[in-house]
Amino acid sequence: MSTEKNIIPLLVLFILVIATACTQTTEETVAIIPEPVSVSLSDGNFTLTPSTSIVISENTPELRHVADYLSNKLYTANWFYKDVSTELSPSDTSIVLSLEPDASPDHDEGYALSVTPEQVKITARTAHGLFYGVQSLLQLLPAEINYQDPSFIPANFEWTIPAVEINDYPRYEYRGMHLDVARHFFPVDFLKKYIDLLAMHKMNRFHWHLTEDQGWRLEIKQYPRLTEVGGWRDSTLVGKAGSGRYDGIRYGGYYTQEEAREIVQYAADRFITVIPEIEMPGHSSAALEAYPELGCEPEKDYKAQTTWGVFEDIYCPSEETFTFLENVLTEVIDLFPSEYIHIGGDEAPKTAWENSDMAQQVIEREGLEDEHELQSYFIRRIEQFLNSKGRQIIGWDEILEGGLAPNATVMSWRGIEGGIAAAQQGHDVVMTPTSHVYLDYYQADPETEPLAIGGFTTLEKTYSYEPTPDTLTEEESKHILGAQGNVWTEYMHTGRKVEYMAYPRAAALSEVVWSPAEKRDWTNFWGRLQTHFQRLEYLDINAAGHYRGQMPELRNE
Structure with missing residues (x-):
């Protein structure tokens, strides 16, 4: 009897050893x-x-x-x-x-x-x-x-x-990565390298953020000043926002339409859809420098911004503005076959509209309650135009303000609440919350890391993200199309810095949006990541190496 008692623990230990070895x-x-x-x-x-x-x-x-x-x-x-x-x-x-x-x-x-x-x-x-x-x-x-x-x-x-x-097979239909080329401009060869990495990780959307307060990056033939003037800024902030230090160097660049088509085809060859973003009604300083008559203060000396943040420059809701935007979008549609055209819609201060006689006349004419409903009117006008061309709009969650356009898809970035609200209203949603998938945030101790915009999102925190909120019903959950990692480049001057900030966190996100939720296991992922680091090294990717070698202590704060 005592012999059997001794044998049983040994058998259990043997089975555990074999199972561990197989794993x-x-x-x-x-x-x-x-x-x-x-x-x-x-x-x-x-x-x-x-x-x-x-x-x-x-x-x-x-x-x-x-x-x-x-x-x-x-x-x-x-x-x-x-x-x-x-x-x-x-x-x-x-x-x-x-x-x-x-x-x-x-x-x-x-x-x-x-x-x-x-x-x-x-x-x-x-x-x-x-x-x-x-x-x-x-x-x-x-x-x-x-x-x-x-x-x-x-x-x-x-x-x-x-x-x-x-x-x-994938868990979600939308598996995306974003890149801001407006704060800092990146050459075509780097964009191809970036797209190759998306393909390697089975991502299928590339969200190309092309316009911003700091620069307009896409050639529009009907409006050449958008790139000739708006494609350049006089200087760039040095250090953190508020430092007051600037480099005094003229900075800019843009993609020709031929280059845009080249990128679209390169991505399509890797089964990736390029979604262009043309910001409106806010984040429009660069465009207004080129065409000041589109602003609510045509006598103002608009300038492409040299620092980061939110600015009061905004398109005025005039018929001239809508004609301009429709003409721009017509050329964009010709370049990009994507079903979605991203129209921004975020961080649009209303001060200029509040002080504009013309904007107030539109509010009165259309029977709108306030400037938030004016933004909704603005977005609906653009949606109607894009729908007439067989396209759909997608925008940041601020497009919910004042009532959502009928067929709009929402990118929920200010947490998950906007995504939940949109899904409950029957709208499709792509989840991109700052808490988990903003890859411009610090990923390790800020005291030892290159300068970033702020925040703190570790690799394991990105890996822990669950795109479908548990507060949604089964039917509402069907509207969660997937998730996207966002790479804003205020503090990314080079492709090497982009690689460092995006990888390996983008690899973690690829597993979040592709693999079954029940299979997600941090320790297992970390083990596979060790081989993946070798792949990235051989591909000359400047991936952050914090999780290479011995597993660090888990930090999800």
């Missing part, structure tokens, strides 16, 4: 971010060799595009050029990309990935799903597959992939 093996060999819905490891490995072929199930442009993307990725890393064919070779190993109508039912972005020692096969209903399967496949390969200079990789390096079965 560690899975984490070490399948370090995919965002985590797939299901992963099942088997024995053996697939080895990529010069004779491995890429085979597609049908010779369609979309399918060949995904295959060529994979072939180029493999060639860039290891000089193994892969011809794409529609015929399997019986003697060689192969990577098969197959469109199958019954694959991943109900999930156009879903895929299945099967790896055996002889073959890798990715199946999906759409090329979009196959593309995400390719992203997971690349993360199954050694991190060195991301190396930008293959000459540093030994000639005898083994490109092995663990035998595995993966079934995967």
Whole structure:
């Protein structure tokens, strides 16, 4: 009897050791971010060799595009050029990309990935799903597959992939990242690098913040002064807001329409939709410097702002203003095929309207109660125009003020309350609260970190975010489309600083919006992140390394 009592604890300990070893093996060999819905490891490995072929199930442009993307990725890393064919070779190993109508039912972005020692096969209903399967496949390969200079990789390096079965699909339809290029301007090459990272993390929206008080960044041919004048500011604040110090250097830049189309196509090739933002009615100092007649004080010496914050410059609600904005948006629509056009709507002080005879006449003419309803009238006018062109508006949660435009989608940034209110009214919502997904906030001790705008959002806090509030009913929850990370660039002068602030927090967010909520586990994510840091390093991404190596003590404040 005593012998049995001794054996039982030993058996339990043995089982725990084996289970732990299996878990560690899975984490070490399948370090995919965002985590797939299901992963099942088997024995053996697939080895990529010069004779491995890429085979597609049908010779369609979309399918060949995904295959060529994979072939180029493999060639860039290891000089193994892969011809794409529609015929399997019986003697060689192969990577098969197959469109199958019954694959991943109900999930156009879903895929299945099967790896055996002889073959890798990715199946999906759409090329979009196959593309995400390719992203997971690349993360199954050694991190060195991301190396930008293959000459540093030994000639005898083994490109092995663990035998595995993966079934995967996203939790939310909207998985986004934002970038403000108005406070600081970033070249096209950096935007492409940024978009590549979104694709790697299975994000599908790039919110491009193009206009602001500090600069107008998109060429509008009918109004050339928007970029000739509004695209530049006389100086830039040095240090924190209120420092009173300025560099005295003229700063600016803009994207030509040709460059905008180039970015849109580059993103589309990675199944990412670019959502442009044209701010209105506030955050309009740069535009008003170019065309002061659009303001409520046409004699005022409007200037693109040289510091950060909220300013009283605002478009006046005149017919001339609406004609201007409709003409601008017509050119924007021609450049961006996105269903959504972001119209801002945030931080619009009403002082200029309160003091404007013309604005007050519009309030009286339209039977509006106050300036908040005037903002709603302004937004509704723009919505009607965009709807007439087959587009939808999306705006920050201030567009709720004075009554929400009928078909508007809300980005809830001032906490989650605006998103809850909009969902309860039957409007679609993208959650972007400052508390968890503002990636311009400090991510570690501000005393030792580069200058940031303020706030404090650690990696684990971003990872802990739940986009669907538990106060919503099941029906109301359907209006939560997903979430987005916001990168405001007041204190980001270079692409390297953007990378440092965005990653790895954007990787954490990718898992929040893709992976099942019940699978989210901080310790498991941290383990997979260690391999992911290597990938980012090989991609020359200046990711913040606070969570590299030993796990820090949890801090969610």
